Amino acid sequence: MHFELTILGSNGAIPAYDRHPTSHFLNYNGDGFLLDCGEGTQMQMARYNIKRGRLDHIFITHLHGDHFFGLMGLITSFNLNYREHTLHIHGPKGIEEIVRAHFTYAQTQLRYPIEFHIVTDDRPQVVYENSQLTVESIILRHRIPTTGYLFREKPGQRKILPEKIALHEIPVSEIGKIKQGADYTMPDGSVIANHDLTTDPAPARSYAFCTDTVYTETFLDQIQGVSVLYHEATFVNMHRERAAETMHSTTTEAATIALKANAGKLIVGHYSARYEDLAPLLAECKEVFTNTELAIEGQSYII
Amino acid sequence: MHFELTILGSNGAIPAYDRHPTSHFLNYNGDGFLLDCGEGTQMQMARYNIKRGRLDHIFITHLHGDHFFGLMGLITSFNLNYREHTLHIHGPKGIEEIVRAHFTYAQTQLRYPIEFHIVTDDRPQVVYENSQLTVESIILRHRIPTTGYLFREKPGQRKILPEKIALHEIPVSEIGKIKQGADYTMPDGSVIANHDLTTDPAPARSYAFCTDTVYTETFLDQIQGVSVLYHEATFVNMHRERAAETMHSTTTEAATIALKANAGKLIVGHYSARYEDLAPLLAECKEVFTNTELAIEGQSYII
Numbered sequence: 001m002h003f004e005l006t007i008l009g010s011n012g013a014i015p016a017y018d019r020h021p022t023s024h025f026l027n028y029n030g031d032g033f034l035l036d037c038g039e040g041t042q043m044q045m046a047r048y049n050i051k052r053g054r055l056d057h058i059f060i061t062h063l064h065g066d067h068f069f070g071l072m073g074l075i076t077s078f079n080l081n082y083r084e085h086t087l088h089i090h091g092p093k094g095i096e097e098i099v100r101a102h103f104t105y106a107q108t109q110l111r112y113p114i115e116f117h118i119v120t121d122d123r124p125q126v127v128y129e130n131s132q133l134t135v136e137s138i139i140l141r142h143r144i145p146t147t148g149y150l151f152r153e154k155p156g157q158r159k160i161l162p163e164k165i166a167l168h169e170i171p172v173s174e175i176g177k178i179k180q181g182a183d184y185t186m187p188d189g190s191v192i193a194n195h196d197l198t199t200d201p202a203p204a205r206s207y208a209f210c211t212d213t214v215y216t217e218t219f220l221d222q223i224q225g226v227s228v229l230y231h232e233a234t235f236v237n238m239h240r241e242r243a244a245e246t247m248h249s250t251t252t253e254a255a256t257i258a259l260k261a262n263a264g265k266l267i268v269g270h271y272s273a274r275y276e277d278l279a280p281l282l283a284e285c286k287e288v289f290t291n292t293e294l295a296i297e298g299q300s301y302i303i
Numbered sequence: 304m305h306f307e308l309t310i311l312g313s314n315g316a317i318p319a320y321d322r323h324p325t326s327h328f329l330n331y332n333g334d335g336f337l338l339d340c341g342e343g344t345q346m347q348m349a350r351y352n353i354k355r356g357r358l359d360h361i362f363i364t365h366l367h368g369d370h371f372f373g374l375m376g377l378i379t380s381f382n383l384n385y386r387e388h389t390l391h392i393h394g395p396k397g398i399e400e401i402v403r404a405h406f407t408y409a410q411t412q413l414r415y416p417i418e419f420h421i422v423t424d425d426r427p428q429v430v431y432e433n434s435q436l437t438v439e440s441i442i443l444r445h446r447i448p449t450t451g452y453l454f455r456e457k458p459g460q461r462k463i464l465p466e467k468i469a470l471h472e473i474p475v476s477e478i479g480k481i482k483q484g485a486d487y488t489m490p491d492g493s494v495i496a497n498h499d500l501t502t503d504p505a506p507a508r509s510y511a512f513c514t515d516t517v518y519t520e521t522f523l524d525q526i527q528g529v530s531v532l533y534h535e536a537t538f539v540n541m542h543r544e545r546a547a548e549t550m551h552s553t554t555t556e557a558a559t560i561a562l563k564a565n566a567g568k569l570i571v572g573h574y575s576a577r578y579e580d581l582a583p584l585l586a587e588c589k590e591v592f593t594n595t596e597l598a599i600e601g602q603s604y605i606i
Contacts, residue, residue: 014380015346021376039376040343043318063408065379069372073324073342076368077317094408101404105366105397107447144410 001029001132003153003205003303005228007269008044010295012234012248013066015039016273020297021066022211024230025050026151028133034058034074035149035209041070042077048298052078057128059119059135060091061211062146068095072102075114083112090117090127090135092145121145124222138222140213143247148210150223156201164197205303208263211270214244215253223261228303230295231257233268236280242272251281255288269295304332304435306456306508306606308531310572311347313598315537315551316369318342319576323600324369325514327533328353329454331436337361338452338512344373345380351601355381360431362422362438363394364514365449371398375405378417386415393420393430393438395448424448427525441525443516446550451513453526459504467500508606511566514573517547518556526564531606533598534560536571539583545575554584558591572598 004027009020021038025045032055034041045052060068068091078087089095096116103110119127119137128135131154138148157179165175170184178184184192208223211232223229233255234248243250251268258266266289271278278294285292293301307330312323324341328348335358337344348355363371371394381390392398399419406413422430422440431438434457441451460482468478473487481487487495511526514535526532536558537551546553554571561569569592574581581597588595596604 014383015349015376018346018350020346039373040346043321043323043343046318047321063405065375065405065409069376069379070342072368073318073372076372080317098404098408101401102366102368105401106368 001153003028003207005207005230005267005301005303006048006050007267007295007297007299007301008041008048008050009036009038010269010271010297011066012270012272013064014273017276018297019271020044021069022270023070024209025055026207028151030054031130032056033135033151036061036067036211037070037074038066039069039073042074044297045074052081056086057088057090057135059127059149059209060089060095061140061148061209062142062144063092063094063098064142064144064212067212071095072099075099075110076108078112079108079110086113086115088115088117088128090119090149092121092147093118119147121147124150124219136222138208138210138219140210140219141216141247142212142214146212148208148213148219150206150208150226152206153204155204158194158198158201160198168192168197170197207303208261210257212248214247215249215257217257217260220257220261223263225262225264227264228267228301229258229261229263229265230267230269232270233281233285234270234272236275236284239272239274251284252288255285255292258289258292263289264291265301266292267295267301268292304456306331306510308510308533308570308604308606309351309353310570310598310600310602310604311344311351311353312339312341313572313574313600314369315573315575316367317576320579321600322574323347324372325573326373327512328358329510331454333357334433335359336438336454339364339370339514340373340377341369342372342376345377347600348377355384358390359388360391360393360438362430362452362512363392363398364443364451364512365445365447366395366397366401367445367447367515370515374398375402378402378413379411381415382411382413389416389418391418391420391431393422393452395424395450396421422450424450427453427522439525441511441513441522443513443522444519444550445515445517449515451511451516451522453509453511453529455509456507458507461497461501461504463501467495471495471500473500510606511564513560515551517550518552518560520560520563523560523564526566528565528567530567531570531604532561532564532566532568533570533572535573536584536588537573537575539578539587542575542577554587555591558588558595561592561595566592567594568604569595570598570604571595 008023011019231254311326314322534557
């Protein structure tokens with residue numbers, strides 16, 4: 001299964017140096033998921049050839065503008081492009097009221113339904129699920145209620161060893177059960193253990209999206225072993241006081257979370273507009289967690 | 304006086320081909336005025352090196368998203384950049400409610416005051432005035448209440464002919480009155496007519512911003528002789544039915560207004576996303592009104 005992240009907006013609150021407010025696009029086997037929708041997201045999608053047709057779920061972390069001011073434009077363009085199928089918006093209390101207020105004043109009647117799913121910040125929970133994925137909320141600590149999101153693949157089926165199936169002349173009707181882990185009983189009553197017929201499925205992959213937040217370990221257990229962790233790193237260490245004041249994280253804090261969570265990879269972003277050169281941020285992260293990459297707009301990362 | 308228009312967003316409702324939703328920036332002798340503020344306007348300002356410091360007045364034509372979805376981002380960035388002086392927002396009923404709703408949910412307390420000036424669509428009126436300019440609303444016809452804006456320079460003072468002042472030994476204390484059109488009475492009682500001492504001031508320049516609207520002649524008298532007319536031309540003539548349906552104008556309609564208004568120049572824009580090549584729009588306009596230019600983002604036009 002294809003599982004790929006594309007960065008649409010990498011910057012913090014103020015756009016700068018052609019870096020845009022936060023938005024991440026996840027492609028899971030052709031299904032699109034948008035994480036935050038800063039101003040200009042629809043233009044960034046066009047710029048990087050993101051297909052909108054299969055985007056049915058948008059997840060908003062919190063109601064600071066740099067995380068959702070692009071939502072109204074995207075919704076409106078969907079409408080003008082004759083979208084008919086439902087759009088699901090997952091986000092904090094208030095998001096529905098803001099969206100509906102716009103349409104009231106614009107006297108717009110949407111051609112397609114929007115379903116709002118309010119995500120609370122009291123405890124982590126599964127906020128969305130389909131046959132292949134679950135999405136859980138992650139409780140973050142910021143100036144207003146904020147939740148991250150954790151995408152997890154559901155465990156795959158065991159992989160059949162075709163030569164063993166042939167050898168034992170196992171009928172096709174049994175394959176489904178064997179993929180799910182069942183042993184096979186031969187016509188003579190002898191039992192062949194599942195692990196002689198199959199190999200382990202590919203490990204389930206996961207992507208955690210943690211922005212905006214101070215350093216907090218409250219969600220470490222939840223994201224333990226995550227394949228790719230995105231954690232905001234708005235400031236370098238020298239500006240740690242500013243980070244505390246605005247309830248953001250430093251490079252070292254983001255990298256420490258990645259280390260303690262045993263993440264496969266860390267991607268950092270939400271850069272303060274004061275940094276034109278991002279190399280120092282990357283260097284500080286790598287001192288703590290080697291496998292760190294910068295979120296770069298237009299760049300894709302295979303999960 | 305410097306009087307210059309810069310196009311920040313030239314497209315209609317759906318951004319396309321790196322063309323953005325509507326926004327025009329007027330620089331009058333260093334003072335900035337923003338006309339509409341589509342999504343991405345703050346990024347476009349950065350891209351084209353527009354100085355924000357002296358932008359104190361924003362004029363919004365109507366509450367369709369492609370004309371104001373960039374407003375919240377701009378207001379927020381002003382705040383993050385420690386703006387302190389008042390921002391004036393002129394626009395239709397509802398604009399204040401939408402802006403305030405955002406700040407309520409974001410729990411944002413602005414560092415600077417915003418004053419809202421509600422522009423009604425019942426009759427044209429002066430909505431803003433300073434020592435150099437007046438701004439009038441223009442009543443347009445669209446699907447929701449919509450007003451354009453007409454910027455007019457105030458008539459300048461008459462220009463002194465220095466050699467005549469020297470010849471008649473006119474004291475400096477009289478110059479102010481003469482600039483305002485007074486004749487001069489010599490110590491011997493003889494009168495020198497003003498037109499022997501001065502020449503006419505430079506003609507007052509004007510800029511009319513007319514979007515979005517169907518073809519309507521109701522404001523022709525008001526904009527008669529305008530130096531530069533911006534009139535939306537969303538569609539080519541072939542798509543005139545679509546124009547009527549959506550209450551937009553065609554190329555020929557925009558050019559006809561320019562012709563009947565005796566405009567010095569016509570600029571057209573608000574292009575439908577269906578047109579990648581804009582040359583046919585320009586050609587259709589020029590058939591009716593030769594001095595037409597396309598609104599091109601980043602391009603500046605001296606008024």
